[in-house]
Amino acid sequence: MLAEIITIGDEILIGQIVDTNSAWMATHLNEAGIRVKQISSISDDKQHILTALAEAHQRADVILITGGLGPTKDDITKKTLAEYFGVGFRMDESALENVKKIFAKYNRPLLDVNVKQAEVPENCEVIPNNNGTAPGMWFEHEGKIYVSMPGVPFEMQYMMEETVTPKLMHRFQLPRVIHKTILTVGEGESFLAERIADIENSLPPTIKLAYLPKLGQVRLRLSGYEDKAGDLQKQINHYAQLLIERIGKVVVTDQDVPLEKAILNKMAVKGLTLSVAESCTGGYISHLFTQHAGSSEVFFGGAVSYSYELKESLLGVKNETLWQHGAVSEPTVIEMVEGALANFKSDYAIAVTGIAGPGGGLPDKPVGTVWIGVASGGKTMVKKHTFGSKRLQNIERTAIAALGMLNTLLTELD
Amino acid sequence: MLAEIITIGDEILIGQIVDTNSAWMATHLNEAGIRVKQISSISDDKQHILTALAEAHQRADVILITGGLGPTKDDITKKTLAEYFGVGFRMDESALENVKKIFAKYNRPLLDVNVKQAEVPENCEVIPNNNGTAPGMWFEHEGKIYVSMPGVPFEMQYMMEETVTPKLMHRFQLPRVIHKTILTVGEGESFLAERIADIENSLPPTIKLAYLPKLGQVRLRLSGYEDKAGDLQKQINHYAQLLIERIGKVVVTDQDVPLEKAILNKMAVKGLTLSVAESCTGGYISHLFTQHAGSSEVFFGGAVSYSYELKESLLGVKNETLWQHGAVSEPTVIEMVEGALANFKSDYAIAVTGIAGPGGGLPDKPVGTVWIGVASGGKTMVKKHTFGSKRLQNIERTAIAALGMLNTLLTELD
Numbered sequence: 059m060l061a062e063i064i065t066i067g068d069e070i071l072i073g074q075i076v077d078t079n080s081a082w083m084a085t086h087l088n089e090a091g092i093r094v095k096q097i098s099s100i101s102d103d104k105q106h107i108l109t110a111l112a113e114a115h116q117r118a119d120v121i122l123i124t125g126g127l128g129p130t131k132d133d134i135t136k137k138t139l140a141e142y143f144g145v146g147f148r149m150d151e152s153a154l155e156n157v158k159k160i161f162a163k164y165n166r167p168l169l170d171v172n173v174k175q176a177e178v179p180e181n182c183e184v185i186p187n188n189n190g191t192a193p194g195m196w197f198e199h200e201g202k203i204y205v206s207m208p209g210v211p212f213e214m215q216y217m218m219e220e221t222v223t224p225k226l227m228h229r230f231q232l233p234r235v236i237h238k239t240i241l242t243v244g245e246g247e248s249f250l251a252e253r254i255a256d257i258e259n260s261l262p263p264t265i266k267l268a269y270l271p272k273l274g275q276v277r278l279r280l281s282g283y284e285d286k287a288g289d290l291q292k293q294i295n296h297y298a299q300l301l302i303e304r305i306g307k308v309v310v311t312d313q314d315v316p317l318e319k320a321i322l323n324k325m326a327v328k329g330l331t332l333s334v335a336e337s338c339t340g341g342y343i344s345h346l347f348t349q350h351a352g353s354s355e356v357f358f359g360g361a362v363s364y365s366y367e368l369k370e371s372l373l374g375v376k377n378e379t380l381w382q383h384g385a386v387s388e389p390t391v392i393e394m395v396e397g398a399l400a401n402f403k404s405d406y407a408i409a410v411t412g413i414a415g416p417g418g419g420l421p422d423k424p425v426g427t428v429w430i431g432v433a434s435g436g437k438t439m440v441k442k443h444t445f446g447s448k449r450l451q452n453i454e455r456t457a458i459a460a461l462g463m464l465n466t467l468l469t470e471l472d
Numbered sequence: 473m474l475a476e477i478i479t480i481g482d483e484i485l486i487g488q489i490v491d492t493n494s495a496w497m498a499t500h501l502n503e504a505g506i507r508v509k510q511i512s513s514i515s516d517d518k519q520h521i522l523t524a525l526a527e528a529h530q531r532a533d534v535i536l537i538t539g540g541l542g543p544t545k546d547d548i549t550k551k552t553l554a555e556y557f558g559v560g561f562r563m564d565e566s567a568l569e570n571v572k573k574i575f576a577k578y579n580r581p582l583l584d585v586n587v588k589q590a591e592v593p594e595n596c597e598v599i600p601n602n603n604g605t606a607p608g609m610w611f612e613h614e615g616k617i618y619v620s621m622p623g624v625p626f627e628m629q630y631m632m633e634e635t636v637t638p639k640l641m642h643r644f645q646l647p648r649v650i651h652k653t654i655l656t657v658g659e660g661e662s663f664l665a666e667r668i669a670d671i672e673n674s675l676p677p678t679i680k681l682a683y684l685p686k687l688g689q690v691r692l693r694l695s696g697y698e699d700k701a702g703d704l705q706k707q708i709n710h711y712a713q714l715l716i717e718r719i720g721k722v723v724v725t726d727q728d729v730p731l732e733k734a735i736l737n738k739m740a741v742k743g744l745t746l747s748v749a750e751s752c753t754g755g756y757i758s759h760l761f762t763q764h765a766g767s768s769e770v771f772f773g774g775a776v777s778y779s780y781e782l783k784e785s786l787l788g789v790k791n792e793t794l795w796q797h798g799a800v801s802e803p804t805v806i807e808m809v810e811g812a813l814a815n816f817k818s819d820y821a822i823a824v825t826g827i828a829g830p831g832g833g834l835p836d837k838p839v840g841t842v843w844i845g846v847a848s849g850g851k852t853m854v855k856k857h858t859f860g861s862k863r864l865q866n867i868e869r870t871a872i873a874a875l876g877m878l879n880t881l882l883t884e885l886d
Contacts, residue, residue, distance in 0.1 A: 069684050071508045072651070073499025074693070074728075078490050080513070085487030094485045096520075099494070099511040102682075106510075113527070129662040130683045131672060169666050189860075191662075210685065212865050237486070248543040248605075252583050258545060268516075269544045270483050271624065279488070314488075334776070340762025341755035344776040348754020351830050351863055359778035361786070362748070362758040368773045368816060372786065402782060416765055446603075449765055451626050 059230045061092050062118035064110050065099040066125040066135050067209060079124050079211055083218065090223050091232035092120070093283075102126055107138045115202055120226060125209030127192040129171040136195075139206055140179040143199055147177045150184045153193040160191055182206075185221045189213045194221070203229075233283050236290050238298045239270075239314040240278040242305065243462045247271045250278070250305060257300050265294060273451075274458045275317060310465055317461045318346040324468060325356045325406070332464075333402035334360035335373050335394040337385065338412035338428060343457045358404050363394070373397035373409075386411050386423055388440055395431035395438060406434045406467070408460050412443075414452045428456045432463045439467055473644045475506050476532035478524050479513040480539040480549050481623055493538050493625055497632065504637050505646035506534070507697075516540055521552045529616055534640060539623030541606040543585040550609075553620060554593040557613055561591045564598045567607040574605055596620075599635045603627045608635070617643075647697050650704050652712045653728035654692040656719065657876045661685045664692070664719060671714050679708060687865075688872045689731060724879055731875045732760040738882060739770045739820070746878075747816035748774035749787050749808040751799065752826035752842060757871045772818050777808070787811035787823075800825050800837055802854055809845035809852060820848045820881070822874050826857075828866045842870045846877045853881055 063083055069075045080097045087094055095118050100110045107126075114121045126135030140147060154176035161168045175191050178184060185194030185205070190213040197204040205222055207214045226232075242250065247269050251258070258267050264284065270277035280297055284290040302309055311320035325332060334343050340362055347357045361372040366385060369375040374397040375390055383389045395409035412428030419425035426445035431438060443459055445452045477497055483489045494511045501508055509532050514524045521540075528535045540549030554561060568590035575582045589605050592598060599608030599619070604627040611618040619636055621628045640646075656664065661683050665672070672681050678698065684691035694711055698704040716723055725734035739746060748757050754776055761771045775786040780799060783789040788811040789804055797803045809823035826842030833839035840859035845852060857873055859866045 068680075068682055068695075069693075070495070071498055071511065072502045072695075073495045073497070073508075074653075074684060074691070075686075076490065076492050076495040077511075081484070081487045081490040083487070084485055088486045094487075095515070096524075097485065097491075097513040101509070110510075128683060128685065130665045132680065132682050166660070166663065169662055171662050171665060212860065212862060215862070239488075246578075246580070248583055248585050249580065251544045251585060266482075266546065268482055268546045269542060270488060271542065272489075277488070279483070281482075281486070333782075336755075336758075337773075339759075340767070340771075340773070341750075341758025341776065342762075344750075344755025345753075345759045348756075348776070348778065348828075349864055349867065353754070354778050357754075357778055359751075359754070359776040359782045361775060362755065362762070362773040364762065364768050364771055364773035368747075371815070372775070401785070414762075446626070448626060448629075450763055453763065 059092055059120065059232060060095045060118045061087055061120040061122060062095050062114040063097045064114060064121060064123045065097070065209070066102060066107060066123060068101050070099045071101050079209065079214055082211065082215060083122060086218055086223065088235055090227055091235050092226065093235070102132050102134055104134060104138050104141070107135065108142055111142050111204070115200070118202070120203045120205070123204065123206045124214055127206065127208045129175055129191070135206060136179065139195070139197070139204070143179060143181055143197060145180040148180050150176050150178050150193060152186065153178065153184050156187065156193070157191045185217050187213055187217060189216055196222070196225070233285050234287060234290065236282050236294050237314065238280045238294050238312065240298060240301055240312050241310045241315070241317060241320060242276050242278065242308040243274060243310055243317065243465065245276065245305070245308040247276050250276055254301055254304055257297065257304065261297060262293065264290070265297065273455055274462060316346070317458065317465070319350050321461060321465055321468070322347060322350055322353055322356050326352070330356065330406060331358055331404040332356055332406045332408070333358045333398050333404040334407065335398040335409040336360065336362050337364060337369070337394070337410060338414045339410050339453050339456050340364060342453050343408060343410070343460060346457060358402050360398060360402055369394065372401070374401060384423070386413055386427055386429060388429055388442070391429035391431040391440055392438060395433045399433055406432070406464065408432050408464055410456050410460055412452070412456060414449045415447050416449055426452055428452065430456065430460045430463055432460065432467045434467060434471060437467065437471065439463055473506055473534070473646060474509045474532045475501055475534040475536060476509050476528040477511045478528060478535060478537045479511070479623070480516060480521060480537060482515050484513045485515050493623065493628055496625065496629060497536060500632055500637065502649055504641055505649050506640065507649070516546055516548055518548060518552050518555070521549065522556055525556050525618070529614070532616070534617045534619070537618065537620045538628055541620065541622045543589055543605070549620060550593065553609070553611070553618070557593060557595055557611060559594040562594050564590050564592050564607060566600065567592065567598050570601060570607070571605045599631050601627055601631060603630055610636075610639070647699050648701060648704065650696050650708050651728065652694045652708050652726065654712060654715055654726050655724045655729070655731060655734060656690050656692065656722040657688060657724055657731065657879060659690065659719070659722040661690050664690055668715055668718055671711065671718065675711060676707070678704065679711065687869055688876060730760070731872065731879070733764050735875060735879055735882070736761060736764055736767055736770050740766070744770065744820060745772055745818040746770055746820045746822070747772045747812050747818035748821065749812040749823040750774065750776050751778060751783070751808070751824060752828045753824050753867050753870050754778060756867050757822060757824070757874060760871060772816050774812055774816055783808065786815070788815060798837070800827055800841055800843060802843060802856070805843035805845040805854060806852060809847045813847055820846065820878065822846050822878055824870050824874055826866070826870060828863045829861050830863055840866055842866065844870065844874045844877055846874065846881045848881060848885060851881065851885065853877055
């Protein structure tokens with residue numbers, strides 16, 4: 059069963075918004091055994107929407123559409139869908155009730171444009187929206203299913219989880235999809251590929267191996283589909299085991315989780331705790347950890363010490379160290395990481411200090427210069443990196459490098 | 473001049489990766505006056521790639537392709553492009569030099585698969601890759617331009633900035649594109665629309681107004697194109713002024729910048745400083761600020777006080793307050809924000825404490841309960857929110873609400 063995702067909205071095509079909806083929907087559909095054939099982002103333009111619908115009709119069984127359902131003039135999805143299906147509109151009582159309820163809750167006057175949100179094409183079944191005023195819509199047309207949902211991420215997510223996916227799973231005999239992902243750090247894609255070439259070549263045609271490189275990490279993903287329950291899972295596990303045996307040293311986890319989550323899991327099992335002292339990453343490392351449920355079991359928190367003063371007062375970095383060696387230096391990062399361990403009383407600590415850029419570079423410390431330290435009970439590891447000139451990339455690369463070092467320290471002290 | 477972006481890679485279609493490349497490219501092209509007609513993500517599948525290229529050929533003048541250029545077996549973009557154009561391969565000496573240089577720099581053995589990366593379709597002009605081994609490729613075919621680039625974001629970004637966009641601008645007579653964005657907080661989309669309906673209806677056909685809602689914020693974007701330099705800028709400024717006069721109170725800025733950047737700008741102009749005390753947002757607010765160049769002028773840093781202990785030691789929250797009222801309470805957030813002001817010595821401070829979920833809810837404090845405080849010189853504002861059950865959304869909504877409150881406090885104390 060093939061699905062296609064169509065995202066409608068000029069804001070994506072001019073780059074004002076990153077389309078995170080499609081990735082979320084793709085993950086979610088995949089887990090349910092629905093393959094996504096194509097994702098297209100198109101403009102709020104009637105003719106373009108009609109063409110995209112017709113093209114998707116050729117390729118997919120289910121067409122999932124997000125965006126363009128707001129109450130304002132530039133939102134034309136609903137009107138265009140009615141034209142595509144050749145139908146008129148009807149007022150949906152349940153959708154109208156929902157709009158009224160939301161406006162009553164926030165004590166806002168109900169406007170005409172809001173009442174109009176409860177009008178839907180005659181041939182649709184309404185999908186309740188518990189988080190907003192625009193109803194979702196389910197259509198069946200010439201053997202294909204079309205679902206139109208709002209572009210606001212959490213409105214769409216609740217609709218998918220509560221209504222759309224259960225309905226699709228009930229309707230179709232879905233194949234089993236099995237993925238297994240092995241996360242590696244510190245080894246390049248081509249080097250890995252050379253080392254596992256014979257295993258890759260021995261894969262049966264039902265199993266694919268993909269390399270997913272990202273800033274110092276490479277994910278190896280084995281994927282397979284099967285129509286009926288068979289031994290696919292066993293086969294995939296077998297090949298994953300072969301890969302792990304071959305490249306064991308650079309493997310962080312065989313779960314499909316981000317690097318920081320793999321570290322949290324490792325530390326939680328052992329009852330270890332962590333704190334951080336972040337300068338150039340400015341809270342990003344803390345955010346990586348704390349976005350995960352249950353992180354408070356391991357992660358105490360820490361200091362975002364952007365200024366000299368906070369490096370001294372929160373971490374106990376010596377004033378003379380800062381003035382003699384500078385904030386971006388080996389002695390400073392050592393005092394930061396050891397200060398974090400001592401002051402925040404965790405088992406492990408990470409400290410980073412660097413020049414994220416684009417300004418602030420010095421002749422001997424160009425933009426992209428970063429010192430990273432990780433420490434635990436008497437053992438401190440320190441490393442200098444020289445990244446590039448792009449601020450956000452430097453922040454991200456610093457975070458990944460720090461996580462990689464923490465993973466190494468955890469493994470060494472294992 | 474119309475462009476189309478094609479992103480190749482199964483990892484996007486299974487949702488393992490969010491396609492941030494397309495948004496970056498779209499912004500970048502737009503600034504250069506190139507309209508993006510469609511963005512499509514397709515799989516590493518020969519037939520699918522061939523179809524997508526043919527469809528894009530019908531719609532666009534320039535087709536920009538990313539992904540599928542790695543050295544491994546699952547990367548088939550290059551082979552498929554050669555088939556599409558009906559050509560063979562040649563070894564490109566400059567690309568080979570680049571591969572050799574990179575492997576020498578990292579002191580890695582040069583593998584056959586890496587040498588193969590320097591082989592390109594005969595009809596292409598190579599685009600140098602200063603950040604990786606896969607060369608970019610520029611093709612001209614039946615009056616259309618095709619550009620193939622790696623999917624690694626910073627490799628693609630440097631190529632676009634250094635080679636592709638300058639080449640496109642040199643080649644085409646590009647129209648002028650003008651956008652003006654007004655950022656508002658705290659007012660719903662439909663309410664805004666009702667208030668400015670007459671202005672929207674009076675817009676000339678060359679200017680479009682879009683509403684871009686996102687978690688408590690709505691951006692109003694005026695866009696226009698003109699073929700030759702005329703008075704479009706003046707017209708857009710005129711309508712922007714009308715909108716701002718009408719809805720002045722909820723306007724944060726008329727620059728196209730994120731909320732936190734608008735706040736940083738406001739504070740920088742006045743020489744004000746800021747610190748934070750983050751519990752449930754776990755570093756995310758700090759990260760929002762510090763991702764922007766120049767933030768250190770305003771932002772001192774602060775505490776990520778996930779544990780009770782750090783709330784006490786870093787912020788001076790009283791032990792009895794925590795035990796009597798709990799970490800998620802009005803008294804705690806007040807002590808946190810006032811502790812941040814006192815300990816971090818900034819002019820303004822933000823504090824947040826809440827239950828991000830999905831676990832940790834209590835009967836009287838369900839998941840999504842959040843207390844936010846902002847303070848400056850004797851004035852403290854505190855507000856309780858009850859968000860939903862999704863952790864990442866709660867973190868994001870808390871951050872936006874805190875920024876909105878800080879903006880209000882800044883305006884009130886103006």
